[in-house]
Every structure is written in structure tokens, then in C-alpha cells.
Amino acid sequence: MEHKLLEIKGLKTQFIGDKKIIPAVDGVDLTIHRSETLALVGESGCGKSITSLSIMGLIPENGKISAGEIIFNGEDLTKKSEKELERIRGNDVSMIFQEPMTSLNPVLTIGEQLTEGLIIHDKLSKQEANARVIEMLKLVGFARAEEILSEYPHQLSGGMRQRVMIAMAMATNPKLLIADEPTTALDVTIQAQILELMKELKEQFQTSILLITHDLGIVADMADRVVVMYAGQVVEEAEVESLYENPAHPYTEGLMKSIPSLEKEQKRLYSIQGYVPAPDEFPIGCRFAPRCEKAMEICHEKAPNIYSLGNGHHVRCFLYKELEEIVEQ
Amino acid sequence: MVKFIIRRLLGMIPVLFVISVLLFTLVQSVPGDAFTGDLNPKIDKKYIDEMREKFGLNKSPVEQYFIWLKNFAQGEFGISFKNKLPVSDLIVDRIGNTVFLAVTTLIITYLLAIPIGIYSANRPYTLSDNTITTFSFIGLSLPTFFGALLAIYIFSINLEWFPSSGTVTAGAGYTGIQYLLDRLHHVLLPAVTLAILSVASYTRYIRSSVLDVKQQDYVRTAYAKGLPRKKVMRKHVLRNALMPLITFFGLDLGGLFAGAVLTETVFTWPGLGRLIFESTVNRDYPVMMTCYMLIAISILIGNLIADILYAKADPRVRYD
Structure with a gap:
């Protein structure tokens, strides 16, 4: 129990559309242990970001958590008031976003934006906050940290802005850092630097990371465990080695095959046919069945349960129905 | 910033010139003049002709424009035909x-x-x-x-x-x-x-x-x-x-x-x-032209002030 930092049980987050209820996240279970990096993988629109925003309590106004528990550090976040959540956000749980270009307020100085969280959470004075921020900026690789404080976001490049976002997120020494596609908008060379920086900081601060990505390439490098999401559900969960050696779910397999490889000579890049169905158009059976190369009759009729391949490797697929069934909470 | 303001102010001169030509053309192209509407039968027609001569209304429009421009540039806004008062007094009032x-x-x-x-x-x-x-x-x-x-x-x-x-x-x-x-x-x-x-x-x-x-x-x-x-x-x-x-x-x-x-x-x-x-x-x-020019100038100045305020409010906006 002690080493579980975050445990999500049966999370359902819904949006109210035009008289329709849209189940963006539909019964997600996942666990993050202390100082572990968990990668949450899946295509766009599969509910990864909404899962992370649900943890933060930052779901857009027309959405709500309709079922499930988010137990962080022993307390259920879904039962917390807005005031209590404010004390946790940016303090115990921090978040960095996909778009460093637009995630900083264009009219406030970097210093102003970096210190405001510290002033609120750690009750620091302006000077103390500034000192802490300068220390953080140096840590994320700014040589001229003092000068950056009085600069504005538009004076920095995308990679520098993401470093600022990381400094902002880590300044309060959070227990959990949620990184929502932190490198997607960056150049490949900058990507590697940012990932390296996140690894270093994780070691230093003993922070757990929830890394949301659609790039399986960076998962192998960063994560301890992987959760694969498809159409609002978890379809596979495994230790990173186990997943790469033996991707069980046809969807995971498809994602793996979609990574361009230099070793194998490929005429065409593999791609999974079709698109993620919209949350109001989920099929009756397995949600992946219409796109699945291995789909059987049963897949179109019944929704599969979760089966265990042992060693914490779970998969939601009828191909494994002979194996031990995991009961969902 | 000072350079920017000076440049903008100087830039207004040609703009105002074009505006004044357009305004003058518009004002002049309305049929009749200030005396057309004087229907008082007791007024001698000769007197009206004299007045037109006196105010330069018989000259060609181009000539009239340059006379107006010369006076306007020197701060002479003329005398109102109607009230016989200086236009500047009317406006100040x-x-x-x-x-x-x-x-x-x-x-x-x-x-x-x-x-x-x-x-x-x-x-x-x-x-x-x-x-x-x-x-x-x-x-x-x-x-x-x-x-x-x-x-x-x-x-x-x-x-x-x-x-x-x-x-x-x-x-x-x-x-x-x-x-x-x-x-x-x-x-x-x-x-x-x-x-x-x-x-x-x-x-x-x-x-x-x-x-x-x-x-x-x-x-x-x-x-x-x-x-x-x-x-x-x-x-x-x-x-x-x-x-x-x-x-x-x-x-x-x-x-x-x-x-x-x-x-x-x-x-x-x-x-x-x-x-x-x-x-x-x-x-x-004279009153029309002065008022319209005043509006044109204040709109240009208003825009300039807006630009200056933008530079103060938004760090991304800089003028050099």
C-alpha cells in the first residue's frame, strides 16, 4: 500500500454534448508507484489527456467525473473540494503540457509566472521565491537564469520554454509530475535533451512521472511500466521490457509496427487501418475489433475482459481468454 | 519610442493632405452654397453677388482649395458665413x-x-x-x-x-x-x-x-x-x-x-x-472644413495613442 502513490479505480469521465453523453474515459484503472515513470500510450483521442486532466481536477467545464476513485497519497481526489484541489495542484501534482509555445502567458515575465505558484503554496516572499526560481532555472539548464526572470515568453525558443515549464512544475518539489506529450511540439534534438533533463530531475527529486505520449520510441527510454489506452479504456498494461518483448494486444502490436525502423528494410511504413472511434460511436463488442487484423466473431459481439499473462502483464483481448481473468473494480 | 512617435506624426501630414482634398471635393460637390438658401426677397441680388465675391466663392474650386489650404496651414480657419464669427471661436465655444x-x-x-x-x-x-x-x-x-x-x-x-x-x-x-x-x-x-x-x-x-x-x-x-x-x-x-x-x-x-x-x-x-x-x-x-479636419486629426491621434498604449500593455509589441 505504502509504495502506491496514485491509484485510479474505475475512472469514468464524461462530457455533455448536444443532448448526448460522451464517455471520453470509460472505466480506467491504473497505478503509479513512488518514483516510478508510467507511460500512458495511445493514439490521439483515446482519452489519455482527459485521464490526466481528471487527476488534476481540470476537466473542461462541460465534463465531469461520473464514477471511480483517484486515490493520491491515500486520499480520494474526486471527493475533494475546489479549495483542497488548489492546494494539491502545482504543489503535490504538477503538470507540463504539449505546447510550450502557448502554455506561458505572453504578457507576464517568466519570473512572475514561475514565482506565483511558490508564493501561494510555500508561502515564500517575493525574494525567496526568486532565489528558488533562479536555482531551478539553473537546474534545468539556463546559464543566465537571473536575466531570464525579467524576460517574456516570446523571447525564448520552444525548447527553452519547455525548460521553463519544467522548472515551474518542479519548483514546488511535487510527488507526481504529469507530462502530457512534453516533447511532441519540439525538434528531435531538443526532444532528447528535454527527456534527458526529465530523467535527471526525476532521479534528483524522486518524483513519479506520468508520461503521456503516442511515441513508443521514447517510452522504452523513459518508462518503467506502460499502460496502453484505446477508446477510453486500458487495453494493455505491462513492465516496459515485457511489453516490448511480447506485445499482447493487437493494438499494441500495431503501434509497435508503426515505429519506423532503420534495421528492417521497409517499402511502406506500417499503419493501423481506420481511426479511433468517437466516444459516442463505440462498437458493442471489443472497441478495437473493427480495426483489428485478428478479430474473431466473438470480438464483434461481446466486450472482452482483462486477462493476465503473469508478472503484472494484463491485456483486454479475447485472444487470451484461456488465461486467468482479472476482475475489474 | 520617441522616434516612432515623431515618424508617425510626420506620416500624418500626407494623410491629412489627401483627406483634405477628398473632404473639400465632397463639400464643394454639394449643389449650391451658403447663399443659395437665402430666400429673403428683400435682399438685393447684387448684395449676394458681392458677398460671393468677397468670400471667394466665384473662384474655381481648385483655387478655392489652395486658398483654404494656405490659411488652414497657418491656423486661419476663416469666418463662419452664417454667424459672421471666427470658426476658431465657434469651436472653442x-x-x-x-x-x-x-x-x-x-x-x-x-x-x-x-x-x-x-x-x-x-x-x-x-x-x-x-x-x-x-x-x-x-x-x-x-x-x-x-x-x-x-x-x-x-x-x-x-x-x-x-x-x-x-x-x-x-x-x-x-x-x-x-x-x-x-x-x-x-x-x-x-x-x-x-x-x-x-x-x-x-x-x-x-x-x-x-x-x-x-x-x-x-x-x-x-x-x-x-x-x-x-x-x-x-x-x-x-x-x-x-x-x-x-x-x-x-x-x-x-x-x-x-x-x-x-x-x-x-x-x-x-x-x-x-x-x-x-x-x-x-x-x-469654413466651419464644415475645420470641423471635418478636426475629426480626421483626432482619429489619427487616437490611433497613435492606441498604438503607444499597446506597446505599454503588450511586451510583444515594440516600436523602434
Whole structure:
């Protein structure tokens, strides 16, 4: 129990559309242990970001958590008031976003934006906050940290802005850092630097990371465990080695095959046919069945349960129905 | 910045020249002149011809333009055909009233529109937002003069709360604070009438601007930091959402001297708007040209001020 930092049980987050209820996240279970990096993988629109925003309590106004528990550090976040959540956000749980270009307020100085969280959470004075921020900026690789404080976001490049976002997120020494596609908008060379920086900081601060990505390439490098999401559900969960050696779910397999490889000579890049169905158009059976190369009759009729391949490797697929069934909470 | 301002001011000269040519052409192309309408049969036709000669109305339009330009450039605005008074005196007489009315209107507009717009944006598509939207559209589609007449009918004639015309109570001889209150009492009805109309468009604008900024990534970042809702609104949303109002403010500054032609006329408010109206009806060329040029200059200056304010408010905007 002690080493579980975050445990999500049966999370359902819904949006109210035009008289329709849209189940963006539909019964997600996942666990993050202390100082572990968990990668949450899946295509766009599969509910990864909404899962992370649900943890933060930052779901857009027309959405709500309709079922499930988010137990962080022993307390259920879904039962917390807005005031209590404010004390946790940016303090115990921090978040960095996909778009460093637009995630900083264009009219406030970097210093102003970096210190405001510290002033609120750690009750620091302006000077103390500034000192802490300068220390953080140096840590994320700014040589001229003092000068950056009085600069504005538009004076920095995308990679520098993401470093600022990381400094902002880590300044309060959070227990959990949620990184929502932190490198997607960056150049490949900058990507590697940012990932390296996140690894270093994780070691230093003993922070757990929830890394949301659609790039399986960076998962192998960063994560301890992987959760694969498809159409609002978890379809596979495994230790990173186990997943790469033996991707069980046809969807995971498809994602793996979609990574361009230099070793194998490929005429065409593999791609999974079709698109993620919209949350109001989920099929009756397995949600992946219409796109699945291995789909059987049963897949179109019944929704599969979760089966265990042992060693914490779970998969939601009828191909494994002979194996031990995991009961969902 | 100083260089920028000087460059912009110098740049206004050719613009004003072109505007003056256009204005002069427009003014001159209206058939007749200031004396056409003098139907008094007792006036000798010869006298009218003499007057036309005296004021240079018999010269060719091009000649007349350059005479006007030469005088205007030297600060000679001419003599009103109608009142036989120097145009500068007429304008000085009226400008105070117009500015007083315009500034009051502007203050009322901002005091109403900003809170209403923000309120509306924080509850999009609810009953209160839809009610505000409905009233905004009524306000937007109501013609000024109709609103003014309606206001006079309700608040002056029926309720007798406000006077329907003038800037002070004639012959009351108020001084000090009483004088000020009396003026405020007179300005309120025309100012509120004018304000209601601009509140409608401002409210719409502020609502959509706040709604737009609330969707921005940096607002989500601010929430993710754990800032309370109020602080996010004040520090991150409003600053960005209200910045585009600077443009409106610049336009309003420009419109300040244009006066509210119709409203001033309906409320018999002796401001520039009425002067423009009267001079246009009477083809009083010197007054017309001076007033129109004044409007052109104030719009250019208003835009310049808006640009300067932008540079102050938005760090991304820099002039060198």
C-alpha cells in the first residue's frame, strides 16, 4: 500500500454534448508507484489527456467525473473540494503540457509566472521565491537564469520554454509530475535533451512521472511500466521490457509496427487501418475489433475482459481468454 | 519610442493632405452654397453677388482649395458665413461641451460593459447570458435618434427625472458644487443614451474576448499551478482579454471630437456635433472644413495613442 502513490479505480469521465453523453474515459484503472515513470500510450483521442486532466481536477467545464476513485497519497481526489484541489495542484501534482509555445502567458515575465505558484503554496516572499526560481532555472539548464526572470515568453525558443515549464512544475518539489506529450511540439534534438533533463530531475527529486505520449520510441527510454489506452479504456498494461518483448494486444502490436525502423528494410511504413472511434460511436463488442487484423466473431459481439499473462502483464483481448481473468473494480 | 512617435506624426501630414482634398471635393460637390438658401426677397441680388465675391466663392474650386489650404496651414480657419464669427471661436465655444458629454459617455460605457461582458463570459449560454445577449442585440439595432427620443419621452416628459435639453439650467446662476451637479444632471440623459448603444457592442466584444482567452493554454497552466479561480481571472484572463479594448479606446478618442451629431441635435446639446449638423445644413464651408479636419486629426491621434498604449500593455509589441 505504502509504495502506491496514485491509484485510479474505475475512472469514468464524461462530457455533455448536444443532448448526448460522451464517455471520453470509460472505466480506467491504473497505478503509479513512488518514483516510478508510467507511460500512458495511445493514439490521439483515446482519452489519455482527459485521464490526466481528471487527476488534476481540470476537466473542461462541460465534463465531469461520473464514477471511480483517484486515490493520491491515500486520499480520494474526486471527493475533494475546489479549495483542497488548489492546494494539491502545482504543489503535490504538477503538470507540463504539449505546447510550450502557448502554455506561458505572453504578457507576464517568466519570473512572475514561475514565482506565483511558490508564493501561494510555500508561502515564500517575493525574494525567496526568486532565489528558488533562479536555482531551478539553473537546474534545468539556463546559464543566465537571473536575466531570464525579467524576460517574456516570446523571447525564448520552444525548447527553452519547455525548460521553463519544467522548472515551474518542479519548483514546488511535487510527488507526481504529469507530462502530457512534453516533447511532441519540439525538434528531435531538443526532444532528447528535454527527456534527458526529465530523467535527471526525476532521479534528483524522486518524483513519479506520468508520461503521456503516442511515441513508443521514447517510452522504452523513459518508462518503467506502460499502460496502453484505446477508446477510453486500458487495453494493455505491462513492465516496459515485457511489453516490448511480447506485445499482447493487437493494438499494441500495431503501434509497435508503426515505429519506423532503420534495421528492417521497409517499402511502406506500417499503419493501423481506420481511426479511433468517437466516444459516442463505440462498437458493442471489443472497441478495437473493427480495426483489428485478428478479430474473431466473438470480438464483434461481446466486450472482452482483462486477462493476465503473469508478472503484472494484463491485456483486454479475447485472444487470451484461456488465461486467468482479472476482475475489474 | 520617441522616434516612432515623431515618424508617425510626420506620416500624418500626407494623410491629412489627401483627406483634405477628398473632404473639400465632397463639400464643394454639394449643389449650391451658403447663399443659395437665402430666400429673403428683400435682399438685393447684387448684395449676394458681392458677398460671393468677397468670400471667394466665384473662384474655381481648385483655387478655392489652395486658398483654404494656405490659411488652414497657418491656423486661419476663416469666418463662419452664417454667424459672421471666427470658426476658431465657434469651436472653442462648443468643444468643452462635446468633450464633457463624450467623456461621461465613455466612463458610463466602461463601467457597465466590462462587468457585464465578464459576467456573461463566465456563464456562457445560461439564462442570464442569453438575456444579456438579447438586450445587446436590441441595443445594437436601435438607431441613436430613436433611443434618444425614447429616453426623452420616458425620463424627461413622463417621469420628469432629467431635463431634455441644454447643458445647464438657464438663469439659475449656480456656482461651485451646485453648478457641477447641475451640469451632471443635464449630461446624464444624453450620455446614458449614447452609452447604452456602445455598451451593447462592447459587451459582445468583451464576452467573446474573455471566452476566447479562457480557452488558452496558459490559462490551463495557471490553474495547473494551483492558483485560485479569482486570481487566474484577474491576472491571466482579464489582462489578455481586455487588451484589445485599447483599439476601441483609440477609436473612441478619435470619435470624441466628432461629437454625437444626432444625439446632440435631439438633446439640443450645444456641442461640435450640432455645429457640424448646422454648418452642413447651411453649407457653411469654413466651419464644415475645420470641423471635418478636426475629426480626421483626432482619429489619427487616437490611433497613435492606441498604438503607444499597446506597446505599454503588450511586451510583444515594440516600436523602434
